[in-house]
Structures are given as structure tokens and as C-alpha cells.
Amino acid sequence: MKRLLLIAAVAVMGVSLQAQETRFGAKAGYSFSTIKVDEAQDDLEARSTDPSHTFYIGGLVEHKFGDKFGIQGELLYSPLGGKEDRNASEDDVYFREKTKITFGTLLIPVSAKYFITENLSVSLGASFGVILSAKQKTVVDAGIGIPGLELEGDDDVDIKDDVNTLNIAPFLGAEFALENGLFFDARYNYGISDLSKSDGKVTNSFLQVGVGFKFGGN
Template sequence: MRKSLFFATVFYLTLLTAEAQDFNFGVKGGINVASIGGNSYVGLGGFGSKVGFHLGGVAEVPVSEKFSIQPELLYSSQGSKWNFNSSDGNLKLDYINLPILGKYHILKGLSAEAGPLVGYLISTNEEVENSRFSKLDVAFAIGASYRLNDNVSVGLRYNKGILNINSDSNIDGSNQNNVFQIFAGYSF
């Protein structure tokens, strides 16, 4: 059901952008500084920031002169550094993320953006057969971007997880993805 909803949303956004007369599409990528927040592992160790990356496609569909909708489809390497009783390691959580952002054009080139993000966990480096992490992630994204010229843009974004990604029934509490992103994009 979750996969069907995810792919139906992607299909709908593809149709929406294909029917829009004056839309931009392109690619973007950048650096992730990811961590896992929450209270599930209190006293067992700590989560630190892990550097990863994101890469994918973006479209911008103007609604008015000052407002547009910006759907994206991104591969995102997330997770956290983990230290547990003096053993250090990286927890790698790879997602396919679908942010759907409202984009407000503040002044020429500068935009603020915010909206929901739905992610689907595609892989992890955990050695257990069944992952302790839920396949579905939901976050709220907020950021800003600046268009340097007609084709090149740069920006910052923070994705604050709102859904519990911990699916281990033996652990009480919840955990959420937190990702700070720096990116560059190219529009065609």
C-alpha cells in the first residue's frame, strides 16, 4: 500500500509537470549532514552527524508570479554516526525522497521553500535480516535557494523528520531523521 501511494504520487506529479506550459526541470545534488534524533537509545550510546549526499531531478511549476510548486525525486544517503560502548560506526540509511515544496520568490533570484517530504528506505548497512528501521519516512522541509542565472542555482535546506523511523518492537521511544543539505542545481 505504501509503495503504491508513493508511486501514484510520483506519477501524478509527472503528469502535472507534463501538462504545465511554463515549467522548468533539471537536476540537483549536494551534501547531506545527517543525524538521527529521538529518545530510543538514551544511555546506550550516541548518534552523531554523518556526511552523505543527495542527487536527483527537480521540476518547478509556476502558479503565479511569486509562487510555484517544486516537486523533486532524490536519492539521499542519510543515517548517523553511532558510538556504543566505545565502538564507533556509521549507520547508513539510503532513501528515495519525494519533497513537494511550495516556493515563494522573495526577490529576483532569491526564494524560500517549504513543504512535506516522503521518503522510502531502499537500503541500509545493518547486518540483521530484518531492519530495525521503518521503510516509510515523513519529514518537513524548509530552506532557501538562489538562482545565479537562468540555469544554475544553489541553496540550503533542513529536513526535520516527523515520523518515527524506529520499527524495533523491543525498543521504546522514537527516532527521526534530521538532514541539513547544501546543494547546487542545473535547469534545462
């Protein structure tokens, strides 16, 4: 009986180990990044925000528990941020101020995955962003678009001391993988962390669409 139980236990462990798979990979793609500014911080007459079109690149590790569930961790770099376009007035002088903010961010996304089919999966998780650098570039147009009246500020103004380091962004995503290891994925990261050390709240959300390759297994 003991020998039979031992054989059964070894068989179950073998099936369990066979059902698990660990794969490593690399990925890169396009990021559509936006900054949301709390209205309480807006003391100008009009204000709008525009997205920054940028990129991301990095590596990943995926571990599957059977055919349906898995977890994935990643290490990515992306220069996130956004643009602000403001119309303002001072002493009856009207001007337009364009500002571009760039957060050089190290992203650590962690997610749980559900495999709808062998090739198609959805993921739910959170991206923990560490802001390594923060730059700002401002252009002031005193003539509201009149050529020759633009006054450009410093190319790279360091604002790292004014920015909080951690940017937490829960995300929902989907992935389609081919049998040769190539995959395509997309996810939306909703920023919830206040990145401003001053009054008012500033958040950074971003959409990622990319391609990658996974290799290895078991």
C-alpha cells in the first residue's frame, strides 16, 4: 500500500510540474501618455492637456499554472509624460504657453493572466513606476501664433525635486501569442498616484501597444 501511495504521489507531482511553464522574453512598443491636472491647481483662464507619443522597451518573465492561469512580471523603461497648452493674460497682455513634461520612468508591471484560449489571454495587474528623471520644456508665444514672437525656455529644466518618485497605475490588458513565441499585446494603465509635491493633484495614465518574443519553457 505504501509503495502504491508513493507511486501515485510521484505521478501527481510529475503531472503538476509538467503543467507548469516558465518563459522569458523581451518586448517593446508605443506608449500614449497623458497627464491629468486637478482643476484646483489651475489658476489660468484656459487650459488643455495633450498626449505624448513615446515608447517603451524591456523584458519579462511569465509563469503558467496549468492551461488557464499564470502570472507575469516585467521590467520596462519608458519616457512618459504629457503636454500642456495654456492661454493666459497678465496686465491686458495675452500669451500662450506650451509645456512638455517628460518622466523618465522605470516600470515594474505585475499581473495575473487568464488564458481564454492557448493563444489569447487577458491580464489584470498594477504597474509600479519609479520616476528616475523629470524634465520640463516651455515655449511662450507672446503673439498668440504670430511668427517671430515665440520665446523658448531652457531645453531641459530639471523638475525632479518637485515630483514624487512612485507612480502606481492599475491596468487591464490583452495578449495574442503565436506558437513560435511572437506575441502582440495592449494594456491601459490608469495612474492613481499624485506626482506633484505642491498643491493640487497630478496623475499620469498611459496606453501601451507593442510586440515581443518569449522563449524557454519548463
